[in-house]
Amino acid sequence: MNLLTVGVSHRTAPVPVLEQLAASPGDVPDLLADLLTGEFIGEALVLSTCNRVEVYAGVSGFHGGLTEIVAVLARRAGCTPTELAPYAYVHYDTEAVRHAYRVATGLDSMVVGEAQILGQLRDAYAVAAEQDSTGRLLHELMQQALRVGKRAHAETGIDRAGQSIVSAALDLAAPQGELAGRAALVVGAGAMGALALATLRRAGAGPLYVTNRTADRATRLAELHGAQALPALDLSTVDLVVSATTSRGYVIGPADVTGPVTIVDLAVPRDVDPAVAALPGVRIIDLELLGATLRDTDGLAVDRAAVEVIVETEVEAFRSWLRGLDVAPTLAALRGRADQLVETELRRLAQRRPELTAEQRADVAHTLHRVVQRLLHQPTVRVRELAATPGGDRYPELLRELFDLDVPSSGPLTEIPEVES
Numbered sequence: 001m002n003l004l005t006v007g008v009s010h011r012t013a014p015v016p017v018l019e020q021l022a023a024s025p026g027d028v029p030d031l032l033a034d035l036l037t038g039e040f041i042g043e044a045l046v047l048s049t050c051n052r053v054e055v056y057a058g059v060s061g062f063h064g065g066l067t068e069i070v071a072v073l074a075r076r077a078g079c080t081p082t083e084l085a086p087y088a089y090v091h092y093d094t095e096a097v098r099h100a101y102r103v104a105t106g107l108d109s110m111v112v113g114e115a116q117i118l119g120q121l122r123d124a125y126a127v128a129a130e131q132d133s134t135g136r137l138l139h140e141l142m143q144q145a146l147r148v149g150k151r152a153h154a155e156t157g158i159d160r161a162g163q164s165i166v167s168a169a170l171d172l173a174a175p176q177g178e179l180a181g182r183a184a185l186v187v188g189a190g191a192m193g194a195l196a197l198a199t200l201r202r203a204g205a206g207p208l209y210v211t212n213r214t215a216d217r218a219t220r221l222a223e224l225h226g227a228q229a230l231p232a233l234d235l236s237t238v239d240l241v242v243s244a245t246t247s248r249g250y251v252i253g254p255a256d257v258t259g260p261v262t263i264v265d266l267a268v269p270r271d272v273d274p275a276v277a278a279l280p281g282v283r284i285i286d287l288e289l290l291g292a293t294l295r296d297t298d299g300l301a302v303d304r305a306a307v308e309v310i311v312e313t314e315v316e317a318f319r320s321w322l323r324g325l326d327v328a329p330t331l332a333a334l335r336g337r338a339d340q341l342v343e344t345e346l347r348r349l350a351q352r353r354p355e356l357t358a359e360q361r362a363d364v365a366h367t368l369h370r371v372v373q374r375l376l377h378q379p380t381v382r383v384r385e386l387a388a389t390p391g392g393d394r395y396p397e398l399l400r401e402l403f404d405l406d407v408p409s410s411g412p413l414t415e416i417p418e419v420e421s
Contacts, residue, residue, distance in 0.1 A: 001042055001137050003096040004062065006069045006088055007054030010110050013087035015288045019269035020077040023048040024246035025127065031076065032133040038068035043135040045128040045142065047103075049120050050165060050192070050244075050268045050287060051110045056100065058137040062092055097318045100141055101311045104149030106158055107304060110291055111168045113158040118149045119191065140321065148314045156306040165290070166196045166242070169264045170203070172293060173240065173285050180204035184240040187233065187251060189217040192244035192266055197225045200242070209238065213245070235261055243271040257282060327387040330396035331380050333405040338372045 008021055023031050028046050035044040035055065043058030055073065059065025067081075070088065074081045091099040099108070104121055106113040125142040128134045134142070152158055170179060184205045186197045189212035200208055208227035212218035215231060222229040233251070235241060236258045244266040245251055251271040252263065260281030265272045270286060277284045346365050350356070356364075386395045400407055 001058040001060060001135070002062065002065075003093050003137060003141065004057045004059045004065045004069070005054060005091040005096040005099055006057075006066065006073065007047075007052060008073070008084075008087045009052035009054070009089070009108070010287065010291050011108075012089055015268070015270070015286065017077065017084075017087050018051065018053065018287075020079070021048075021053040021073060022268040023053065023076070024248075025123075026246075028124075028127050029131050031072070032128060032131050034072050034075075035069065036133055038065070038072075040064035041068055043138045044133045045124055045138050047121060047124040049117065050266055051291070052103075052108075054103075056096070056138060056141065058135055066090060093322075094315065094319060097141065098311060098315050100145045101148045101314055104145040105152035105307050105311060106149070107307055107311070110287075111165055112304070113153075114164045115153060116164050116191070116195065118146065118153075121149070122146055141318070144314065144318055148310065151314075152307045152310050155310065157303040158307050164195060164199075165266060165287075166192065166199050169266060169285055169290050170196075170199060170242070172290060173262050173264050173283075179240075181206065182240050183207050183209075183238040184242065185209040185211065185230070185235065185238045186227075187211055187241065187243040187271065188245035188267070189214070189221045190244065190246065193242070194221055194224075196242040196244060196264075196266070197221060197227060201225050201227075205240070209234075213247075235259075240264075243267055245271055247271060252276060254279060323387045327384060327396040329407050330399050330405060331383065333407045334380070334399060334403060335376060337403060337405060338376060339369075342368045342372055 008017060010018070023046060028048065031046050032044050035041050035046075035057065040059050040061045041057050042060060045056040047054045047056070053073070055069050057065060057069060070081045070084060073088070074084045077084055102108045103117060106115065106117055109117055121142070125134070125146070128138065128142075174182065179200065180203060182205045184200050186193050186200070186209070189210060193210065193212070197208060197210060200206075208222075208225065209230050210218050210222050210225075210227050211230040211233055212221075215229065218229040221227070233256055235252075235256055239259075239261050241252070241261060241263045243251060243263065247267070248269060250273040251267075252265075253273040254275050257276055257279050262283045262285065263272055263276070265284060265286040268287065272284060272286070276282055342365070346361070346368065349364065350361065383395050383399065399405065
């Protein structure tokens with residue numbers, strides 16, 4: 001089984017494409033089930049955030065797995081695989097590990113170093129585990145990616161500015177210090193809505209309001225942050241709105257706007273009807289504008305080099321683990337071949353020396369097995385050690401060739417370049 005990642009992100013696709021692909025938490029189980037119907041896909045995990053949709057998979061064949069994943073994503077986007085291809089990126093084996101670690105550390109985020117991606121990755125892993133769509137390969141990848149992300153934040157200054165998508169968008173909406181005393185409404189009581197409310201409160205904005213499709217969640221969130229829960233959308237008393245729902249349709253339309261207002265739309269798909277932007281006194285800040293702004297300023301001044309070093313070190317550690325997976329079935333096949341030879345010789349001995357008692361035959365069998373095990377012990381220990389070193393994948397290959405071992409194919413660790421589609 002090999003690792004394969006196929007995704008679309010803010011770096012490769014416009015917001016409308018991301019909107020078509022975006023999967024709410026309720027959509028993910030069906031998407032995972034769809035992926036696992038593929039002949040080549042044995043494990044799957046879906047990471048869907050405001051600026052990326054990615055499938056991490058364990059596949060039995062690169063081209064077959066790629067074809068099946070792209071087909072599932074294209075169906076979700078309502079287009080053909082050919083139409084989706086220009087926006088997609090593909091990472092295989094080592095490159096898939098490196099990409100997962102760069103995502104977890106925030107190196108690949110729109111706001112470099114933001115810590116929210118760790119929670120999003122953890123949630124994606126939890127959903128996949130709950131749906132039983134992860135196996136040994138993805139379990140190990142996700143556990144290590146989460147650990148690497150935590151390590152990067154603990155050991156470097158990647159997140160020293162404490163910025164997030166929310167804080168970056170609010171900085172664009174109101175320069176530092178201008179949020180204080182502004183009445184604001186948060187639409188949506190999910191993780192992004194909670195972060196928006198907390199950020200507004202720290203900046204001194206107020207009064208604060210929150211509304212959500214599920215009133216109970218809005219009430220609980222309001223109580224946590226000293227805000228007021230509204231039973232329905234009401235923009236009449238605020239001049240700043242942060243909207244971050246998982247709705248598939250527009251939440252804020254022209255009829256909802258009663259006066260001058262700045263609306264920060266962090267939802268994918270977008271919460272705000274494009275027609276709202278044409279109204280007088282209305283300013284819209286969405287992910288498309290935010291992404292362009294951050295690209296123009298090259299993001300934050302962060303210690304990326306230190307994080308890249310951590311990523312490369314951890315990628316090599318994961319490669320060693322993968323090599324261990326590759327050598328294990330070869331060593332099992334070698335021991336199986338040895339046991340088979342011993343049993344064959346014992347049967348021949350029984351035919352040649354029928355006068356041997358059961359006790360004598362047992363003694364001979366025990367001795368033969370001990371001799372074989374002692375002969376194989378040191379070579380197998382050494383092969384495991386060598387397999388964990390750079391270029392170590394050639395050692396199990398050499399064993400298979402020397403002893404003509406028939407090892408079931410589980411997808412060897414193959415070093416191929418990143419494939420861009």
